Amino acid sequence: MHDEYNALVKNGTWILVPRPVGINLVRSMSLFKHKFHVDGTLTRYKARLVANGSSQQLASSTYLLQQVITSLHNEFDMTDLGALNYLLGISATRHSTGLFLSQKQYAIELLARAHMTNCNPSRTPVDTDSKLGPEGVLVQDPSLYCSLAGGLQYLTFTRPDISYTVQQIYLYKHDPHEPHLAALKCIICYIQGTLDFGFHLYSSTTISLVGYTDADWAGCPLTRRSTSGYYTNHIVIDIHFVRDLVTAGQVRVLHVPSRYQYADIFTKGLPSALFEDFRSSLSVRLPPA
Structure with missing residues (x-):
C-alpha cells in the first residue's frame, strides 16, 4: 500500500x-x-x-462548464460556435420537448443528384411486394447508383424509417440491376414527400431503454433462408425449455399481431397506414411548431 x-x-x-x-x-x-x-x-x-x-450527486453546473470551455481556449486555438445547430449536414434545433435533427438540405441535394427534383412523392419508401433479387438488366450508370445508395445510407442517421429499404438496395451496390434502381428511385420519391421530416429526440427523466426486435424470416428470396441465424440447432433446446415453462404455468406465450409489431418497419414493406403509424413510433415526424 x-x-x-x-x-x-x-x-x-x-x-x-x-x-x-x-x-x-x-x-x-x-x-x-x-x-x-x-x-x-x-x-x-x-x-x-x-x-x-x-x-457523488449528479448535477449540471453552468459555472464548471464555462471553466472547461475557458481551459480549452487557453490550451488550443479554437472558436466557440455556441450551441450546436448544424454539424456534418445535420441540422439540430432545440425545443422545449427535446432536440429535433434534420437533414433536409442534404435530402434536397440528393434529389438534385438523382435528377428527380420534380418527381411525384410517394407515401412509403418500398412497396409490399417480394424482396429484391439479383435478376434484371444491368443499370447503365453503376457509379450514380453507388453514389445515391451511399447518400441514402447517410440520410438514415436522421431517417430510420428508410433503413430497411436502403439496406436492401445496398446489398446490390456492387452489381446493380434495373429493379434495384427502381427501388432506389422509390425511396427518393418518398423522401420528396417527407423533406421536412426529421428525428425528434425527446427529453426524458429516465435512462431506461425500450427495444423491439423481429426475425428476418426467410429473408433471402433465392434460398428462403433468414439473413442470419438459419443454423438453429441450439434454438431447439430453448424451445423445449420454454415449452416446459408453459406447461408448468410459469410462462405465457402471447401472439403479437402485426399491428403491434413495431420492428416490422425494419424487416419488410408495409401498407401505407401501418407504415406511417410505425414511423411515428420511431419519432420521425415534422418539426415541432
Whole structure:
C-alpha cells in the first residue's frame, strides 16, 4: 500500500489545495488485487485509489462548464460556435420537448443528384411486394447508383424509417440491376414527400431503454433462408425449455399481431397506414411548431 501511495505522489497524480468553503468532499477508497505471472505465480500486490461514486450527486453546473470551455481556449486555438445547430449536414434545433435533427438540405441535394427534383412523392419508401433479387438488366450508370445508395445510407442517421429499404438496395451496390434502381428511385420519391421530416429526440427523466426486435424470416428470396441465424440447432433446446415453462404455468406465450409489431418497419414493406403509424413510433415526424 505504501509503495502504491509513494508512486502516486512521485508521479504528481494530484495537487493538494485548500478545501473551498461550502464544498463537500468526495470520499475515496482503496481497491486491492493480486497480479500474477503467466505461470500463475504471484507477482505483486496491487492497490488502486478510487473515488467513492456513491457519495457523488449528479448535477449540471453552468459555472464548471464555462471553466472547461475557458481551459480549452487557453490550451488550443479554437472558436466557440455556441450551441450546436448544424454539424456534418445535420441540422439540430432545440425545443422545449427535446432536440429535433434534420437533414433536409442534404435530402434536397440528393434529389438534385438523382435528377428527380420534380418527381411525384410517394407515401412509403418500398412497396409490399417480394424482396429484391439479383435478376434484371444491368443499370447503365453503376457509379450514380453507388453514389445515391451511399447518400441514402447517410440520410438514415436522421431517417430510420428508410433503413430497411436502403439496406436492401445496398446489398446490390456492387452489381446493380434495373429493379434495384427502381427501388432506389422509390425511396427518393418518398423522401420528396417527407423533406421536412426529421428525428425528434425527446427529453426524458429516465435512462431506461425500450427495444423491439423481429426475425428476418426467410429473408433471402433465392434460398428462403433468414439473413442470419438459419443454423438453429441450439434454438431447439430453448424451445423445449420454454415449452416446459408453459406447461408448468410459469410462462405465457402471447401472439403479437402485426399491428403491434413495431420492428416490422425494419424487416419488410408495409401498407401505407401501418407504415406511417410505425414511423411515428420511431419519432420521425415534422418539426415541432
